[in-house]
Amino acid sequence: MNALPGWLRRHVAALRALLVFTAVLGVLYPLAITAAAQVPGLKDHADGSHVSVDGRQVGSELIGQPFTGKDGNPLRQYFQGRPSAAGDGYDPTATSASNLGPEDIIDKGDEQSLLSMVCTRSKEIGELNGVDGSRPYCTKGGVGAVLSVQPGRVISVNEPCPAAAPFIAEYKGVKVECAPAGLDPRAGKIVPVRGSAPAEPAVPADAVTASGSGLDPHISVAYAELQARRVAEMRGVPVRTVRKLVGGATTGRALGFMGQPVVNVLQLNIALDKAAPYRG
Structure with a gap:
């Protein structure tokens, strides 16, 4: 019998390798891992706890x-x-995590910044448990206490108009306004305001932040x-x-x-x- 052509031998060898690896990695290996997972002490975790x-x-x-x-x-x-x-x-x-970082402090329309998210959660958890939910850099209304300081004008960027009086009446002698529609806070210097909240809030950090896995x-x-x-x-x-x-x-x-x-x-x-x- 004549030997197979070189190109056909290569295809046959590739097919054999595919079948061997499919059997080993696609059948035998999963069965071995599944069997090992049923060992006492591992079974509960393997079955999803x-x-x-x-x-x-x-x-x-x-x-x-x-x-x-x-x-x-x-x-x-x-x-x-x-x-x-x-x-x-x-x-x-x-x-997943939220993918928001510590510099995310300005709300974008209906999308809360990480700071406002933390402030809102802290306020709600404080009310639920009968404690003071205030934290640094948060307004009493539960959003980030952040100002946009512009020439002759200061705006509370996370408190949209119409609203009650902003969280702070004035900044360096200039009256603070609520944020008008279409505000671009980048037009001014962004200034977070710490406020008078305690350095150690009554509501712990894990109550207001999600874990990395969620x-x-x-x-x-x-x-x-x-x-x-x-x-x-x-x-x-x-x-x-x-x-x-x-x-x-x-x-x-x-x-x-x-x-x-x-x-x-x-x-x-x-x-x-x-x-x-x-x-x-």
Whole structure:
């Protein structure tokens, strides 16, 4: 039999390689990884760390979720997680951060800057939990306290007209105006105003900023403590009972020294429903 032409031998060799690699990497390797994932200690994580209550899946230990009513407002009887920028919130198919940085301080129409977003969240969380939600560089109305200083004119760029009096009456002897329609703040010098808010706000940073993944299921111990009294009042139990449950849902530093202790919100809310059911 005559030898195959060189060009055909190359195609046959390529086909053999394709079949071998398909079998090894497309079949054998996934089966081996799947089998290894079923080893005790790994199985729960490999299967998605689902959390079930009375045989019904209620969430995941690794992915946060909202605890809101049909109107989208926070349910006061539950602990709330940190904000999420993943899709419409905690969407594992759209995991991402907001891509906004610390210099994003000017609102653009209906699109809030990172600063105004933080200010709005802090104000709302403060009102929800009965504490002062003010923070540096935020107006009392919950937007970024930023001025555009122009020759003979000063404008509060994040407070559109018509509005009540701007957050500050005057700046260096010039009356401050609200932002007119079509304002281009770049026409002046941008000046953030710190204001009189405390250096350590009552509302922690993780309560007003999203995580890098947008899926973080944890909150800081400080944010859990902020919410404890509100949750205790809604459930009609002593605040010490709620704080004890917070402790039970708290994980220490990774490897004993990395990061800070955190509280798993889903686990905490499940424990609450068992130990102190909401009667509302």
